[in-house]
Amino acid sequence: MENSFLIKTQDLVKTYPMGHTKIFALNGVNLNFRPGEFAGLVGPSGSGKTTFLNIVGSLDSPTSGSAVVMGKKIEDLSHKQAAWLRNQNIGFIFQTFNLLPVYTVYENVEFTLLLLKMSAEERKDKVMQALEWVKLADRAKSKPAQLSGGQSQRVAVARAIVKEPSIILADEPTANLDAENSFNILDTMEELNRELGTTFIFATHDEKVIKYLRRKITLVDGKVAKDEALEQKKVKGGNQ
Numbered sequence: 001m002e003n004s005f006l007i008k009t010q011d012l013v014k015t016y017p018m019g020h021t022k023i024f025a026l027n028g029v030n031l032n033f034r035p036g037e038f039a040g041l042v043g044p045s046g047s048g049k050t051t052f053l054n055i056v057g058s059l060d061s062p063t064s065g066s067a068v069v070m071g072k073k074i075e076d077l078s079h080k081q082a083a084w085l086r087n088q089n090i091g092f093i094f095q096t097f098n099l100l101p102v103y104t105v106y107e108n109v110e111f112t113l114l115l116l117k118m119s120a121e122e123r124k125d126k127v128m129q130a131l132e133w134v135k136l137a138d139r140a141k142s143k144p145a146q147l148s149g150g151q152s153q154r155v156a157v158a159r160a161i162v163k164e165p166s167i168i169l170a171d172e173p174t175a176n177l178d179a180e181n182s183f184n185i186l187d188t189m190e191e192l193n194r195e196l197g198t199t200f201i202f203a204t205h206d207e208k209v210i211k212y213l214r215r216k217i218t219l220v221d222g223k224v225a226k227d228e229a230l231e232q233k234k235v236k237g238g239n240q
């Protein structure tokens, strides 16, 4: 059973100093995720969603407790080992897209592959495939400034998926998108989850995202208040 978890946290605590006291961003979180989940952390602003994603994404380490991601204890990893885990296995999608403005769409997606040992030809195949998945193959030569918000976030999804990671962590990915683009990107992510088996974990308080989740974890004050399996309530497609 143990080995069937992709992510397993135990009594995860993260504190930040505040004056003479401290803030508990996470206050004893026990959460396990299996391969192929489409799950979301929801809860009010400040409840610890981003902190949790950053720790399981090996961008940050816990104050105490444990996070085991793909068999690796996050709290024991050196910077180099943490970078290796991220580069190989974890894709990130952020609220603000975080594309590099001087590079083309193609180069933004290719960038993440440069850290892996791969021939130029293999990289090209993978980048073009990822751009096809997000329906932007025809914009490979564009610069981010020439794209809409919806298209920019599609590039960010391509960048996250191009190395076919086991896990994609998406922090408020629809916060800067209108409803139609939100539904389109969610349809794409759900398709990637289904077809590639990629595990998606969201941090969100957007009802549109929540409709797509198969598991909804509610955080309140750094604690898991609720962890529910959801019926699929959404109507497919972005035309509602």
Ligand SMILES: Nc1ncnc2c1ncn2[C@@H]1O[C@H](COP(=O)(O)OP(=O)(O)O)[C@@H](O)[C@H]1O
Binding pocket: 016, 017, 023, 024, 025, 043, 044, 045, 046, 047, 048, 049, 050, 051, 052, 203
């Ligand atoms: N780098 C930091 N320094 C100090 N406090 C922080 C830092 N990051 C987060 N916090 C605090 O930790 C709590 C949880 O933050 P966060 O994980 O960003 O919540 P959420 O993503 O749910 O809005 C908040 O009270 C926030 O102010």
Ligand SMILES: [Mg+2]
Binding pocket: 049, 050, 051, 171, 203
């Ligand atoms: Mg946040």
